[in-house]
Amino acid sequence: MAADKAIHDYDVVIVGAGISGINFAYRIQEQCPNLSYCILEGRHEIGGTWSLFKYPGIRSDSDLYTFGFSWRPWEEQSSIADGSRIINYMKESAAMYGIDKKIDYNHYVDHANYSSTSKKWSIDVTANGNEQKKYRCKFFLLCTGYYDYHEPLKSPIPGIENFKGTVAHPQFWDTEMDYDNKNVVIVGSGATAITLLPNLTPRANHVTILQRSPSYVLSQPKEDKLEKLIRACTWWSKPLEHKLIRWKWLLVPFLVSQFSYKFPLRARKIVSDVIQKQLPPSVSRDPHFNPSYNPFEQRVCFCPDGDFYQALREGKGSIETGVVDTVTADTIKLVNGKELHPDIIVTATGLKLRFAGGISVSVDGENYNFADKFIWKGQMLEDLPNAAFVVGYVDASWTLGADATAQLICRMMNQMRKENVVEVIPRRTEEEKKYMTEEPLLKLQSTYVKKGKSALPKAGNSGQWRARSFYYKDIMMAWFGDIKTGTEWNKMLV
Template identity: 60%
Template structure:
């Protein structure tokens, strides 16, 4: 059943996760005269952090930069578990009245742009079973980058034969009893690294079965520099100083690994060997085939992953699965594992715009055929921005750089009388070289090339490189080249 009357706003934000809440704050701060709403298909604030419920779920980057710059993270731990993150997002939104702007249970099925009216019209399905129209001048996609309903499909030989319990972390059963159970986690990414120590609290034994290893660094919940800052710095400076430390140190680490990969691999190796029990060899279990930060580096707070190995509560097996029986995982090297429960931590299925259909003047818009302008707007898509984060830093940094650039662009449009902004690749740039938007060699990223937009080799179309460059661009960079600005038609 459909409601006839449309709701109308200046700006529509899709998604009430960390990106959407941050966008809302920046709009209120810099464009307070604009009306806006946030549409979210779920029933709560938090996005990813409200969706995932597996044991031990936590951030895979520090909260000082993952948190909002306008609502500093004040806990004395850099890595936080999911419930703490959700509470933080909710409290931050409530403090600035952003929670009052959210329409929960509102799934956007279609977004349609009309050049004639210079407006977006959204078809929204409500949880009540009804539907409605929401219209707006500008659209902000804060929908994340993966499918909430379907995980990445990975071929696991013989898994259909296994008669024990099979679980995917994205859909963790809250009533799952794994007490005194033999568990095998298939995967070696951040989710597997998080799950292993958390599961050992109840399980009999937890084995991480990996086809290939990842880099894994321990991270203290509070390091010496942070303690020094908290002890000696003026109270009003503490949050800013710790945040800057977390901006600067990871940036230096990433660039060090980029320019000195051989030395970086040796340092990673030494740090890992120092924490492993004697009975677990570094090779092949902790020897990735790639350089640090070619894929995301995993972090474990206070070395909890290695501690579980040293206590004997967990182990790591590296190998290829040959087949499975009703109760056994058989590997190609002859090893056999006999789990009661298998956890398939095999990655996320990348999906953009929450799976909604997008139309421009009646024609279907294909995101994968387009370049991204400044990692903010999609080629040929008018009055719309899309949040893409970083592969080697906190997602929120990219979200905030995007929000600040968009607010600056909206201010320019208002000042100069423009009503539409749309990225264009002109004839002289038609031969622009294509590159990957997300510079990662991870399997789930490679499989998503058919759905991701493209980056180019020209300044306005390059992929993300660093937060420092992007925030400088947001404040002072060129917001004219590559953009077509249009004024309202004469009446």
């Protein structure tokens, strides 16, 4: 009995105090008030991605009206926000509902084992770097994101080890780094590169994006005309204003992405024309802004109020499309014969995918390999009892997917209590195991997704094993849909 006193017992343990973990905690308090819970956070503060990344200009690449919580509206008159404002919003939201009192910081989860005898999870934690702790719970929630916090993606750049200047990676940015009046080359073409260029140009001498292949970059006003109209017409009711603006951001991006999927060539033409109008005469759309794929086949990059294009027009920023031949002590030589002469190279080449934060998981002592398993409804894992994970969308805010998961799992836990069920396990039928075709969890063709595919579980092509589709469908499923097909519901044997 003395040993049991050292075990921290809860109904639910959430891993991760980022946007997903905070949202899950709120939904548990709201919909399952009878359940006890805690959040284990490996870092020193709330925030997840927004606590880790410190590079200049770090900001949301989704609108805050849907990236923010539905239960605590984003009140600023700007759809895009920088990292510090997002962290403050998350901290204020957590404090408002007492969620911050449920977080154990600097608690890194090493291993979690499910016992089919006790129907509970046993979780081994390293606290504050050296203290070993044990937690126990009935339901285990992984809100750990999808990438490795400790190691960035290492994309091969021939000869990079020869470079005598500074090499920086956005994931571990040195906030003391001096780039005043320096020539900076950013290797990469994703959202991070698009963010960095206009935020480095005010101090740097010149900033160049070097991309192997181009991306779509669209300007997004911090406040558009429709939002201004909604605010003018709802001056008498802040709640109505918040609701209408949120629904605008739910509906418009959905319609745009669906149009792009159904009419890809037409969407490509429209987007290309929009980009062309923003480019200075010195920058050609082809090849620099003429991707080989159609809009939304990979994630579209957005820049607030066109700051990226403004930097190009001012001449402080530029873009090169080509393949690196080699890097020397002070030069990047391209296969096409061009040379760049940077003082600083920023390797914005993507993230290293990592599922469940690298936690080692087992069932009855036997190792559980995530990559071998299929997902159930995009939120539970095949053969893994009483556990859920959060993954968002590639064409909408991450938080929307997180909230759909939270509401479905809360509904499931309430139903378990009503039916005296102690264990829910997703299972494929023998027929599904025989005929189901594998599909990717993240429907993106980005290099970092392709490289990290082996680290992620799989989606199927049928039934409850399909990947996420879109928010409206998923939230309806969470509220009213079937939560039993494809799962075993087991009661405690007396």
